[in-house]
Amino acid sequence: MNRTVSERLAAIVILALGGYWFFESFRFGELSALFPRIIAVALMVFTTIWLAQSFNRQWSVQPTDRATNRRAARQSLSLIVALLAWTALVPWIGLLYASTLGVTGLTLASFWGKEGTRRSVVVALVVVMVFYAAFRFLIRVPFPLPIWMQ
């Protein structure tokens, strides 16, 4: 998706967001609605100008290596998926186990085949354990535990 299309899409989404905020404000009392209404109107005005500008301007396309772009995009996507999975696992298996899986999975998924990846996983796991212990036992933060230990 090129930059111009992305900007127009983003502008439309933000315009819709502003519209929602504006119309939702009618459910509140006078003073509660005043500030969100003013800001929503301002946001819709700015975004409309942005959308209009995007029809007058085209982003110049830089020649790029498609294979490199695809690989980079795949890495970023696998990082996002790994991050979401890591977050989703925390309430089920606790922060420690989820982070162990998350660090390993995230690193391998994003950097598979790259030099030094396996050693980096070990380094990252050691650092994570040290910080976990520091927060858990020194600062006494009660991290989420696995459901079988609750």
Add this chain to the structure above:
Amino acid sequence: MVEHLLTALATATSPLSLLLVACGVCAGIVVGALPGLTATMAIALLVPFTFSMQPVHGLVLLGSIYTGAIYGGSFSAILINTPGTPSAIATTFDGFPLARKGESYRAIVTATVASVVGGLIGVLFLIFLAPPLARASLRFGPPEYFWLAIFGLTIIAAVSPRNTLKGLIGGAIGLLVSTIGIAPIEGAVRYTFRSISLQGGVALVPSLIGFFCIPEVLRMVYESGSVAQVLPYKRQRNMLQRVTLALVRKPWLLIRSALIGTLVGIIPGAGGNIAGLVAYNEAVRADKNKGKYGKGAIEGVAASEAANNASVPGALIPMMTLGVPGAPPAAVLFGALLLHGIRPGAELFTVYGRIAYGFIAALVLANIALLPFGLLLGRAISRIMMRLRVQALAPIIIFLSMVGSYALANNLADLYTMVGVGLVAYLLRGVGLAAGPIVLGMILGPMAEQGLLQSILMGRAAGSIVGVFFTRPISLLLIILTVLSVLTAIVVERKALIPRTE
């Protein structure tokens, strides 16, 4: 006062006090450097440890931690583009670009020198001008808070140098996000999507971590095919002398920033984050070469850090003289004083003069101690960062972000907020909407709304809403500053020579 100062100096330079200053500053720097851990949290955690100490020694330790933590936030702001404490938001604007150029140590040294100078200037105000400044801070009412917030929003232009329109859109998004939760006056529940977690609003610190950290990690991964290391390293000799000379050639930069930090710190509720942002904006406005900001100007780092460290003694001024804390860490210190049987107020400098001035003397030493400890820790941390591959650094940063977000309130909702906001910020960055203006809107929104609504109510009671907004002296001063700030932004935008292409 002189007698108290001399006694205080003797107390503060005792071996135990010096040890407490050293430990407090180091602990504070480490806490401040970790995203999610705040100065307030650090002080609150250590208050119970001070029960068995003499009151003056307890305050020495807590004051040193406060000073170190506010400074420590600059480390992660510079090295991983994530403010370790909200006070370091403005430090990311030029600190991280410096690190990306291989000049992370130069940025850290600049932050250190500026923090020392800013903190010392703030302490001078605390010693000599505390009572009149505290009385002035009481003159800040709802209209003044409203105009202060509007003035703060004009910083959007400074942090969106090439596209003010997108900065305004980002700022408006941030202001809308700040309306989520319970309305300040009527108590209406707004935009919570029936979620109990959102009734308290969107948590600021997890959002900050998400906004600045997650997009940066994703960028690291995206570019990892083309860069050997996350952050390049250039060997830098005699850095302290070079940075000091560069800053000495611009004395007004540090003095102005420290003054702004102290004055903003005095205003209850304003805090180091606003101080840093306002000082950064003024540094940009005052500089003839505005185009260098946002690309690695040490002046930007110096302005932010001088202001946020000056806000530490600034926040203590109303706390010590009137019992009104200027910032959350000062509120915790207020509690610590009460626990030791000392009531802040007029008596603090007379009946408890030895304790009050001993604490102030310790703040002087703590600021001076930032120089050796800050430089040592800064060099060590930046060297470690240089050696780490992105495969190790990315997951470590994500883990620290998760832990930091969760540890604030032991709430999983904060963790989800951090990740969700981070992913949204990554998408917005792809279309040119930067995190800075959005964060500004989120921070200033509650102040602006509460100020606006309370002023309207005052105006209705007084029979003139316009009069309430436009006839008070401090409000008029803030309006003039706002207009100047907007005009400067318009002139800069028109004179911009940088072509708008990507």
